Amino acid sequence: MAAYFIPSRIHPTAEQTDLQTATQPVVLGEANAGAAKTTTLALRIAESLARNVEPARILALAFTPEARDVLRQRLLDIGVPWDTVNQLDILTIEDLAMRTLEQLEGEPLKLTLQPRRLKTHVWRAIDAVAAQYAGRPGSRYAELDLRKSEIAVSGYLDTLLRLKARMALQGEHDDDPVEAAEVAGEPLTDYLVALAYETIRLDGAEQAQFRTRFDPTYDLARMLRREPGCAQGFPRYRVIVCDELHDMNEASFVIVEALIRATGAFFTGVGDKHQVIHDQLGASHDYLDFRFRHAFPALRSYPLTTTYRHGPHLTLAIDALMDNRGSSGVPDHTEIRQLHYDTAEECAQRVVEAIKAWKKDKHRLEQCAVLMRDRHQSIALENALIEAGIGYRVPVMKGYMQREEILFLRGVLAITLDDLRAVPSYEVRTAIVEALAAFAGMEAAAGFEKVKHDIAKEPSLLPGFFRGHLGGDALADADTAFADVMRYLAEVAPDSPAGEVLAEVCRRMDVAVVAKRVYVNPYAASVAARSIDGFVAMARKSGLGLAAFWKKINAAEVFASRKREKDFVHLDCVADVKGQEFGHVIMPYLEVNEFPNPLVPARTERNLFYVGVSRTRQRLTLLSPTEAERRSGFLRQMQIAAVAPKADQALRQLEDKVREERPVRLYLTARYEDREEVRQLGAQFDTVRKQWYIDAGLDTGPFQRWL
Numbered sequence: 001m002a003a004y005f006i007p008s009r010i011h012p013t014a015e016q017t018d019l020q021t022a023t024q025p026v027v028l029g030e031a032n033a034g035a036a037k038t039t040t041l042a043l044r045i046a047e048s049l050a051r052n053v054e055p056a057r058i059l060a061l062a063f064t065p066e067a068r069d070v071l072r073q074r075l076l077d078i079g080v081p082w083d084t085v086n087q088l089d090i091l092t093i094e095d096l097a098m099r100t101l102e103q104l105e106g107e108p109l110k111l112t113l114q115p116r117r118l119k120t121h122v123w124r125a126i127d128a129v130a131a132q133y134a135g136r137p138g139s140r141y142a143e144l145d146l147r148k149s150e151i152a153v154s155g156y157l158d159t160l161l162r163l164k165a166r167m168a169l170q171g172e173h174d175d176d177p178v179e180a181a182e183v184a185g186e187p188l189t190d191y192l193v194a195l196a197y198e199t200i201r202l203d204g205a206e207q208a209q210f211r212t213r214f215d216p217t218y219d220l221a222r223m224l225r226r227e228p229g230c231a232q233g234f235p236r237y238r239v240i241v242c243d244e245l246h247d248m249n250e251a252s253f254v255i256v257e258a259l260i261r262a263t264g265a266f267f268t269g270v271g272d273k274h275q276v277i278h279d280q281l282g283a284s285h286d287y288l289d290f291r292f293r294h295a296f297p298a299l300r301s302y303p304l305t306t307t308y309r310h311g312p313h314l315t316l317a318i319d320a321l322m323d324n325r326g327s328s329g330v331p332d333h334t335e336i337r338q339l340h341y342d343t344a345e346e347c348a349q350r351v352v353e354a355i356k357a358w359k360k361d362k363h364r365l366e367q368c369a370v371l372m373r374d375r376h377q378s379i380a381l382e383n384a385l386i387e388a389g390i391g392y393r394v395p396v397m398k399g400y401m402q403r404e405e406i407l408f409l410r411g412v413l414a415i416t417l418d419d420l421r422a423v424p425s426y427e428v429r430t431a432i433v434e435a436l437a438a439f440a441g442m443e444a445a446a447g448f449e450k451v452k453h454d455i456a457k458e459p460s461l462l463p464g465f466f467r468g469h470l471g472g473d474a475l476a477d478a479d480t481a482f483a484d485v486m487r488y489l490a491e492v493a494p495d496s497p498a499g500e501v502l503a504e505v506c507r508r509m510d511v512a513v514v515a516k517r518v519y520v521n522p523y524a525a526s527v528a529a530r531s532i533d534g535f536v537a538m539a540r541k542s543g544l545g546l547a548a549f550w551k552k553i554n555a556a557e558v559f560a561s562r563k564r565e566k567d568f569v570h571l572d573c574v575a576d577v578k579g580q581e582f583g584h585v586i587m588p589y590l591e592v593n594e595f596p597n598p599l600v601p602a603r604t605e606r607n608l609f610y611v612g613v614s615r616t617r618q619r620l621t622l623l624s625p626t627e628a629e630r631r632s633g634f635l636r637q638m639q640i641a642a643v644a645p646k647a648d649q650a651l652r653q654l655e656d657k658v659r660e661e662r663p664v665r666l667y668l669t670a671r672y673e674d675r676e677e678v679r680q681l682g683a684q685f686d687t688v689r690k691q692w693y694i695d696a697g698l699d700t701g702p703f704q705r706w707l
C-alpha cells in the first residue's frame with residue numbers, strides 16, 4: 001500500500017514501508033540491531049498522523065527512559081514537528097503504570113529505591129515465615145532455610161523481583177505454597193518469604209504501603225488481572241506502539257495486552273530477540289516468538305533485516321558473532337580498529353589516543369562514546385580523560401567520584417583532614433555524609449536525616465559527628481570496625497601517603513564485606529569492591545600525601561562535573577545505551593573475566609556485547625590485552641578479517657544502488673504567505689511535516705525559488 005507519510009532524510013526500504021502501512025490491527029516487527037526498528041515505529045506513528053489520527057490519541061511505549069527518548073528523537077529525525085511530538089504520549093511502561101495508579105489512588109506515588117531500605121521489610125517477612133511455618137508438620141517445611149545475612153536478603157529480593165516480573169506470585173496453587181513454589185521454579189523458602197513480604201507491603205489492603213522499582217508495573221498488572229474492568233480507565237487511544245519488545249516480561253505484557261483489548265487500538269510492537277539482556281527482570285524472547293501470537297491470533301509479523309546504522313564490514317562481523325543474517329544499507333566502510341594494552345592504565349591511555357585520533361579526523365567529540373561492561377572500569381578511564389583535558393559526560397552511570405563507595409572514602413579523607421568544606425557542591429557533601437553513615441551502618445539512626453543536612457550546611461560538624469557518635473566516651477569501648485577506623489584516623493598526619501592510609505582503612509573496615517551489607521546484591525557489591533580497589537590503587541600510584549590527594553580529587557570533580565554542551569565524549573555502561581547510536585564506539589577492557597563477566601549467563605553476556613558493538617555508525621575501536629589468551633572470546637567470534645572480502649563486495653553493490661535512488665517528493669521552502677501561489681502551481685501540503693511539496697515527476701521550473 002502507498003504510504004501517506006514521506007519522511008525527510010531517509011528512503012524507507014520496502015520492508016519499512018510494509019510495516020509503516022500495514023493494515024492489520026496487531027502487527028509485530030522483528031529485527032536486528034540497527035535495522036531501523038525505532039525509526040519504523042516512528043514512521044508508523046507518522047503514517048497514523050497523516051491518516052488524521054489526533055496526536056493525543058497515540059501512545060508510544062518503551063521500557064527504559066533512554067529508549068523513550070530515542071523514540072522521540074527518531075520522530076523528529078523523520079520530520080514530525082516538535083509541536084506534534086509533544087502532543088503524543090511517549091512513556092515507559094513504568095511511567096504509564098505510575099500515572100494510572102496515581103489516578104486510581106488519587107495521590108502521587110513515592111518509591112523506595114535503595115535495596116538496603118527494603119531490608120527491614122525482608123527481615124519482618126522472614127520472622128513472619130518462621131512464626132507461621134516452623135515446626136509445621138510436613139517434611140518440606142522442616143527444610144526451611146531462613147537466614148538474615150546480606151547475601152540471603154539479596155537473594156530474597158532477587159527472587160521477589162523475578163516472581164513479580166513473571167507474575168508468578170499468585171495463582172491457582174495459592175492454598176498449597178509447596179506446589180506453587182515448585183511451579184514457579186523457586187526454592188520454597190524464597191517463595192514463602194516473597195509471599196510474606198508482599199503481605200506486609202500490601203498490609204491486607206489494596207493500596208501498597210511502600211513500593212520500590214517495578215512495583216508500579218506489578219501492582220497495575222495485578223489489578224488488571226483481578227479486575228479486568230479497570231482497563232476501561234485507560235485513555236481512549238487509537239494507536240499504540242511499543243519499542244524494544246525484547247525487554248518485555250509478563251507483568252508488562254499483562255498491561256499491554258489489557259490496553260490493546262480495552263481501547264481496541266491498532267498495535268505495533270518491534271523487538272530484536274538477540275537484545276534480551278534483562279533476564280533478571282523476566283525479559284524473554286517468548287513474547288516476540290509466541291505470546292503475542294497466542295493472545296492475538298490474527299497478528300501479522302514483518303521482518304526488518306537491513307541495518308542503516310553501519311556498513312557491511314561491521315554488519316557481517318555482527319552476523320558472524322550472532323549467527324544472524326542481516327544486511328546493510330549503508331554505502332560506507334565502517335572501520336573496525338583493534339588496539340592492545342598490558343595494564344588497566346595503558347588501556348585508558350589507548351582510549352584517550354583513540355579519542356584524539358577521532359578529533360584529528362575532524363569529527364565531533366559528542367559523537368564518540370566509551371562503552372564499558374561495568375562501572376568499576378571507569379576509574380582509570382575518567383582519570384585518563386581528566387589528565388588529557390578531555391571533557392566527558394556520564395549520563396546514567398554517575399562519575400566514579402560520586403558513587404557511594406568512593407564517597408565513603410572521600411568522607412574518610414574529609415574527616416581526617418577536617419575539610420569537608422573543600423567539596424563545593426551541597427548535594428555532594430550530603431551524599432558524602434550519607435555514604436559514611438551507610439558504610440558505618442548507622443544510616444537508620446534516629447534523627448540522622450536532619451543531622452545529614454546540618455553537616456552539609458556546616459561542614460566543620462563532620463569529624464565531631466562521626467567521632468563523637470561512635471567516639472568520645474563510647475570510642476574507647478566501641479568495637480565496631482568503623483570506630484576502629486576513627487581511632488586510627490585520629491593519629492594520622494595530613495602528609496601521610498594517601499594510598500597507604502586508604503588501604504589501611506579498607507583493611508580495618510573489611511570493605512568487601514561492608515560493601516555486601518550496603519549493596520545487598522552480591523554482583524553490585526563485587527563491582528563496588530572493585531571500584532574501591534581501583535581508587536586505592538590510584539591514590540597509591542599518585543604518590544601524594546592525604547592533603548594533596550584530597551585537593552587533586554576535588555579539582556578533578558570540578559572538571560568532571562562541569563556542564564558541557566559540546567566538546568565532550570560519552571562514558572557509559574553498555575546496558576544503559578540501548579537504543580542509542582554514536583559515530584565512534586570505543587569498547588575497552590575486552591578481556592577474560594571482564595567481558596564476558598563470569599557471574600552472568602553466557603548468552604546474556606553475548607547479547608550485551610552485541611548491543612555494545614551495534615551502537616556504532618562510523619568507527620568501532622576494540623581494546624583487548626596484548627596477550628592473545630587473555631582476550632575476550634567475542635573478538636574471535638566476530639571473524640573481522642574473514643568477513644572483510646565479502647563486505648568489500650557488498651559495499652560496491654550498495655554504492656551502485658544509492659546512485660540510482662530517486663526521491664518520491666520534493667519538499668519546498670515555501671512559507672505561509674506563499675501558500676496560494678504554490679497551491680496554484682500544483683504543490684500539495686503535507687499535514688504532518690507541515691511543509692509544501694511537489695511529486696518528483698513534476699516540472700521543477702516554476703518552483704525554483706522554493707527548492
Ligand SMILES: Nc1ncnc2c1ncn2[C@@H]1O[C@H](COP(=O)(O)OP(=O)(O)OP(=O)(O)O)[C@@H](O)[C@H]1O
Nearest residue numbers: 010011012013033034035036037038039308309579
Ligand atoms: N531507510 C533508512 N535509510 C537510511 N537510514 C535509516 C533508514 N531507516 C533508519 N535509518 C537510520 O538507521 C539508524 C538505526 O535506526 P534505529 O535506531 O531506528 O534502529 P533500531 O533497530 O531501533 O536500533 P537498536 O534497536 O539497535 O537501537 C538511525 O540512524 C536511523 O536514522
